[in-house]
Every structure is written in C-alpha cells, then in structure tokens.
Amino acid sequence: xxxxxxxxxxxxxxxxxxxxxxxxxxxxxxxxxxxxxxxxxxxxxxxxxxxxxxxxxxxxxxxxxxxxxxxxxxxxxxxxxxxxxxxxxxxxxxxxxxxxxxxxxxxxxxxxxxxxxxxxxxxxxxxxxxxxxxxxxxxxxxxxxxxxxxxxxxxxxxxxxxxxxxxxxxxxxxxxxxxxxxxxxxxxxxxxxxxxxxxxxxxxxxxxxxxxxxxxxxxxxxxxxxxxxxxxxxxxxxxxxxxxxxxxxxxxxxxxxx
Numbered sequence: 014x015x016x017x018x019x020x021x022x023x024x025x026x027x028x029x030x031x032x033x034x035x036x037x038x039x040x041x042x043x044x045x046x047x048x049x050x051x052x053x054x055x056x057x058x059x060x061x062x063x064x065x066x067x068x069x070x071x072x073x074x075x076x077x078x079x080x081x082x083x084x085x086x087x088x089x090x091x092x093x094x095x096x097x098x099x100x101x102x103x104x105x106x107x108x109x110x111x112x113x114x115x116x117x118x119x120x121x122x123x124x125x126x127x128x129x130x131x132x133x134x135x136x137x138x139x140x141x142x143x144x145x146x147x148x149x150x151x152x153x154x155x156x157x158x159x160x161x162x163x164x165x166x167x168x169x170x171x172x173x174x175x176x177x178x179x180x181x182x183x184x185x186x187x188x189x190x191x192x193x194x195x196x197x198x199x200x201x202x203x204x205x206x207x208x209x210x211x212x213x214x215x216x217x218x219x220x221x222x223x224x225x226x227x228x229x230x231x232x233x234x235x236x237x238x239x240x241x242x243x244x245x246x247x248x249x250x251x252x253x254x255x256x257x258x259x260x261x262x263x264x265x266x267x268x269x270x271x
Contacts, residue, residue: 017252019044022094026077026135027103029056031201035240036101036247041068048090052076055205077104078126083134097142099251102152104131110221113164124165129172147188151250152177154195156264156271162224174262181260190259192250197266198228198237233268
C-alpha cells in the first residue's frame with residue numbers, strides 16, 4: 014500500500030457507511046489522519062474500528078445541512094489536528110424516487126438541503142484552513158443529473174457540479190484544487206440509517222425500479238459499480254497524483270456521462 018496521504022488531515026463527510034466509509038478505510042491505510050463526520054451515531058464505531066487497525070481517526074457528529082454544523086466540524090478538526098489538508102464532501106443521496114409531478118414542495122426542499130447544502134456549507138467552512146495548507150477538495154456529485162424520477166436530486170447535484178468549477182476557478186491562484194466525482198449506481202450494504210424511513214408503497218417500489226433499470230441501461234458496462242470503484246477515483250483526485258487537475262467533474266459510472 015502506498016502512502017499518498019502520509020501526515021495529511023482529511024475530513025470525510027458521510028463517513029458512517031457506503032462510499033464515505035470505504036474512502037476512510039483506504040485513505041487511512043495510505044497514512045491520512047482522519048476526521049469522520051456523520052449525523053449517524055455509527056460513525057463513532059467506524060472511528061473505533063479504524064483506530065483498532067492503527068489508523069488515526071476521530072468521529073464528529075453533526076448536521077451538515079446547517080452552517081452551524083459545518084462550521085463547528087471544521088473548527089474542531091483544526092483545533093484537534095492543527096491543520097486541514099483534504100475535504101471529501103460525500104454527504105447526499107436521493108430521498109425519494111418518483112416522477113416530478115408527485116413531489117411535494119417540502120420534499121423538493123428536503124432533497125436540495127440534503128444533496129447541495131452540506132457541500133456548500135462545508136466548502137465555505139473549510140476554506141480558511143485549506144488556504145493555510147494549500148489543500149484540496151473533492152466533492153461527490155452524481156451522474157443522476159441526467160436520469161428519471163429524481164429531478165430535485167438532479168438539481169442539487171447540478172449545483173454541486175457548478176460550484177466545483179466556480180470554486181476551482183476562484184481559488185486556483187491560491188493553490189487550492191477543487192474537483193468532483195460523479196458516481197453512477199453503486200452496490201453497497203443496506204443503509205444503517207435509511208434516507209427515507211417510510212415504508213414504500215407498491216407504486217413507489219415500481220418508480221424506484223424504473224430508476225435502477227435506467228441507471229443500468231445508460232451505463233455502457235450495464236452494471237452497478239463497487240465501493241472500491243468509487244473510492245479509487247475520489248482518492249486519486251485528492252492526491253498529488255492529480256496535481257494538474259482542477260475544476261473537473263469525473264463520471265465514475267461505467268461509461269454513463271450524466
């Protein structure tokens with residue numbers, strides 16, 4: 014295993030499960046000192062397991078849909094480690110899957126709060142410390158900006174794509190790189206904390222199946238990716254191997270460009 018992140022402090026949001034957890038496991042194995050952020054209590058267990066494996070890691074629980082949550086996290090990381098080098102914005106994900114005409118106003122707002130605002134707030138809160146370290150940001154977007162039954166989520170991730178390029182343009186002169194990956198469908202264990210706790214109706218199950226079918230159909234490779242296939246590109250963009258890449262949104266979706 015290489016040591017691309019030896020001594021670097023990396024904040025990973027949404028680290029309790031899925032892509033975020035796999036990024037943490039792999040970054041820690043490459044020498045990163047980790048701050049794992051989630052609003053699920055399970056993030057504490059993940060940090061313990063990583064420390065048992067000899068990886069330096071702390072867990073911070075926060076609601077990153079608020080400025081107060083994001084600001085508190087970045088301040089605590091700076092106080093604990095003395096620096097911040099890499100920010101991985103992984104929080105987000107579809108809450109509902111249905112044709113747009115069936116979304117209520119409160120659902121639309123919830124999708125945008127979930128999949129855009131954590132990235133907006135965390136970038137803003139981390140920037141003063143990234144300016145000190147000339148660090149970098151990797152946002153986790155989605156190829157679902159072109160997909161069915163997820164219009165509010167698509168709008169939120171389209172915002173992530175736009176802010177990635179705008180931030181990269183604005184902060185390149187300060188030595189800060191900003192990139193994003195755009196995952197396609199990804200196989201992952203069942204979520205510990207469901208995004209939507211309501212029991213889906215038969216109609217809702219059918220709409221979600223339409224989403225799955227479309228995701229596989231628009232992937233050239235005709236399948237979902239693995240957690241490692243998502244974590245690898247994220248960590249490449251976060252590493253010095255990508256030192257001449259900024260303002261890029263990299264599709265990681267088996268050929269689907271989103």
